[in-house]
Amino acid sequence: xxxxxxxxxxxxxxxxxxxxxxxxxxxxxxxDAIDAREKKIAAELADADAKRAEAKKERDEFEHKNxxxxxxxxxxxxxxxxxxxxxxxxxxxxxxxxxxTLGAKRQEALLREAKNLNQAITRRAQQEVFxxxxxxxxxxxxxKLEERMGELFTRRLRALDTxxxxxxxxxxxxxxxxxxxxxxxxxxxxxxxxxQQALNExxxxxxxxxxxxxxxxxxxxxLTANGQKVAWSIADYLAAxxxxxxxxxxxxxxxxxxxPAGPAPVAT
Amino acid sequence: xxxxPDEVIYWQQGFFKLNATIAFTWGLMxxxxxxxxxxxxxxxxxxxxxxxxxxxEIVVTNITRQIEEVGLSNPRKYLGFLxxxxxxxAAASLCTVIPGYEPPTGSLSTTAALALCVLVAVPLFGIExxxxxxxxxxxxxxxxxxxxxxxxxxxxxxxxxxxxxxxxMMSGAMIIAILLTITPFIFPVVMTLxxxxxxxxxxxxxxxxxxxxxxxxxxxxxxxxxxxxxx
Numbered sequence: 001x002x003x004x005x006x007x008x009x010x011x012x013x014x015x016x017x018x019x020x021x022x023x024x025x026x027x028x029x030x031x032d033a034i035d036a037r038e039k040k041i042a043a044e045l046a047d048a049d050a051k052r053a054e055a056k057k058e059r060d061e062f063e064h065k066n067x068x069x070x071x072x073x074x075x076x077x078x079x080x081x082x083x084x085x086x087x088x089x090x091x092x093x094x095x096x097x098x099x100x101t102l103g104a105k106r107q108e109a110l111l112r113e114a115k116n117l118n119q120a121i122t123r124r125a126q127q128e129v130f131x132x133x134x135x136x137x138x139x140x141x142x143x144k145l146e147e148r149m150g151e152l153f154t155r156r157l158r159a160l161d162t163x164x165x166x167x168x169x170x171x172x173x174x175x176x177x178x179x180x181x182x183x184x185x186x187x188x189x190x191x192x193x194x195x196q197q198a199l200n201e202x203x204x205x206x207x208x209x210x211x212x213x214x215x216x217x218x219x220x221x222x223l224t225a226n227g228q229k230v231a232w233s234i235a236d237y238l239a240a241x242x243x244x245x246x247x248x249x250x251x252x253x254x255x256x257x258x259x260p261a262g263p264a265p266v267a268t
Numbered sequence: 269x270x271x272x273p274d275e276v277i278y279w280q281q282g283f284f285k286l287n288a289t290i291a292f293t294w295g296l297m298x299x300x301x302x303x304x305x306x307x308x309x310x311x312x313x314x315x316x317x318x319x320x321x322x323x324x325e326i327v328v329t330n331i332t333r334q335i336e337e338v339g340l341s342n343p344r345k346y347l348g349f350l351x352x353x354x355x356x357x358a359a360a361s362l363c364t365v366i367p368g369y370e371p372p373t374g375s376l377s378t379t380a381a382l383a384l385c386v387l388v389a390v391p392l393f394g395i396e397x398x399x400x401x402x403x404x405x406x407x408x409x410x411x412x413x414x415x416x417x418x419x420x421x422x423x424x425x426x427x428x429x430x431x432x433x434x435x436x437m438m439s440g441a442m443i444i445a446i447l448l449t450i451t452p453f454i455f456p457v458v459m460t461l462x463x464x465x466x467x468x469x470x471x472x473x474x475x476x477x478x479x480x481x482x483x484x485x486x487x488x489x490x491x492x493x494x495x496x497x498x499x
Contacts, residue, residue: 002376002434004274007289011372011381014293018356021301023348029308030328031344033321036313 125241149183150191153221153232154198160230169203171228178208179225184233186213187221199223271438273370274377289375296359296372327355338476339483346482349389353382354475357433361467364441365460371467374437376430383430386478387422394485403485429477436470 133145160168172179181187181195192211199207220233270276273288280286307320317325331351335343360373372378394403407418440463447456 002272002274003380004285004287004377006283006285007274007287007375007377008381008384010290011293011375011378012385014290014297015352015356015382015385018297018300019348019352021297022304022352022355025301025308026304026324027328027344027347027351029311030321030324031347033308033311033313034325034329037315040313 122241129237146185146187147191149221149232150187150194153223153230154194156232157195157198157202157223157230160202164230165202168225168228168230169205171226172203172205172207175226178210179223180210180212181221181223182212182214183221184214187211195221195223271442272375272377273372274375276370288370289372289378292360292370293372293378296356296363300355300359334476335479338479339487340479346393346479349385350475350479350482353386353478354471357382357471357474358468361437361464361471364463364467371437371441373433373467373470374441376434376438379430379434379437382433382474383426386429386481387426389478390422390481390485393482397486406485425477425481429474433470433474436466440466 130145179199181192187195192209196207196209199209220231222229222231222233273292276288278286278288278291304324307318307324310318311321312318328347328351331354332343332347335346335350340346357373360371363369364371373382391403394406397403398406408415440459444456444459444463447459
């Protein structure tokens, strides 16, 4: 007999026991391990996805911030450039204004210096003219300058035209005080007498005179009576000379040949 | 010449006895259970794992996949029964390389026991899946006339399972024994290798057939999808 029924039963029981043993020791642990691993991998993948999403979000945020920063920087740069330009314009304007002021001051200083120089030249020229004239007269005619001046004044009085004589006579008559004769130097008695005589003859009257010394007349003699004046002075020559030197200084050019001669002595 | 290890009796007390079939079956059970326990003791869920764990995972997942391919939608439910069938028969065949070993599956008693287990398990799974009425109705499908044929089919396929496995395993052991007496060198080794292949194939066939029977019994009679109306 090939089949032993006790063995069949025992083997069936053995097989069922083996099924249980295998379930306990093999299938369940292995399947659990596989499930746990799959779960873990799924969790890791989900975690990786979440991290990727978070990284993307952070990257987007960073890029957004970067963009904002760039815009802000560009705005600040533009603003700073405009401010710098404005400041530069302002500084340039101030510098220009300062330069203009300085130029004006320099111009003014130059003018003042020219004026001072003119005055100095005038004074010097006056002194020199006197000295030259005095020396020339002394050398040529043994005559003193003052004497020549007195003679010249006397001659001018005599040479007055009719209208001038009439105005002078009117003025002398209307005066209440003696007619004043001012000179830059003390007139010698001889000169005074000659002037008194010439005036008396010219006006046909005895005119009282009072002689005064006035250094500001600059080597000259003048007679004043109630607004009328007869004078001879070197000041006119000097004024012409001063005008001429002034033109020279302004033009900074050599003087034209044939400088203008001094004006004729005036009688007003 | 003995045809079955049943004939080697170590101990007997009336109806009860301890023969070589039962003894070697216990040995196999011990090896399988202890081996599984040793390996699964240090299971890890990390990405790196031991080779033995890899081997067990490959075995288990492939059995699961095979069950699924047969048509059982919930393979883990049947893994215990079908997987153990395969592993037991495969282990019994593999151990034939050990000298003095008698495969328990070379005993008709063992194969009959396994076939009986299948015979009982198929209706149990079918009833669990479809209910008692649903399962019993499957015997009169498509008509009542088919009832005796279905019943004969149940019995005959169980018999076929038992005899097929027994015949293959017994013949393998028989051939090796005969060859050892004729040409003690070389040829028995070759036949042993062939026996290993045959044993693995038989293990596969046995468990796949059991899976097919269970699938046939548990397959829900789903209505076929209506074909889309052609215009």
